[in-house]
Amino acid sequence: MKKITQSEFIKGYCRKSGISEERWHELGQYAAPCTCGELDCHGWQASSICSEEKEEEWKQNMVHLLEDCMYGGLLQPVTLEGGVLTLKVQRYRLDSLLEKYGLTLVSEK
Numbered sequence: 446m447k448k449i450t451q452s453e454f455i456k457g458y459c460r461k462s463g464i465s466e467e468r469w470h471e472l473g474q475y476a477a478p479c480t481c482g483e484l485d486c487h488g489w490q491a492s493s494i495c496s497e498e499k500e501e502e503w504k505q506n507m508v509h510l511l512e513d514c515m516y517g518g519l520l521q522p523v524t525l526e527g528g529v530l531t532l533k534v535q536r537y538r539l540d541s542l543l544e545k546y547g548l549t550l551v552s553e554k
């Protein structure tokens with residue numbers, strides 16, 4: 446079966462379960478890479494087991510993601526007014542990094 450992205454998996458899962466993506470996050474759900482090898486596997490599984498180890502792994506991945514963003518020039522400062530820093534993100538490249546580190550961007554503005 447075709448491998449899909451993490452966000453595609455979450456979208457599809459929410460659609461099938463009749464819940465919104467907001468609700469998905471409220472429930473503490475996340476999509477973990479799946480290595481079951483089943484023919485109908487998309488490469489992800491829904492999980493709500495949020496262990497301390499998992500939290501620690503996410504924190505480390507977030508640091509790696511931010512480092513990659515800095516060194517890769519994905520984040521560019523646009524303005525710095527009154528101590529508020531506005532950054533411009535190259536979204537298409539950020540998506541592949543989110544995918545790489547198994548992280549999900551919930552909101553942006």
Ligand SMILES: [Zn+2]
Nearest residue numbers: 479481482486
């Ligand atoms: Zn699987």
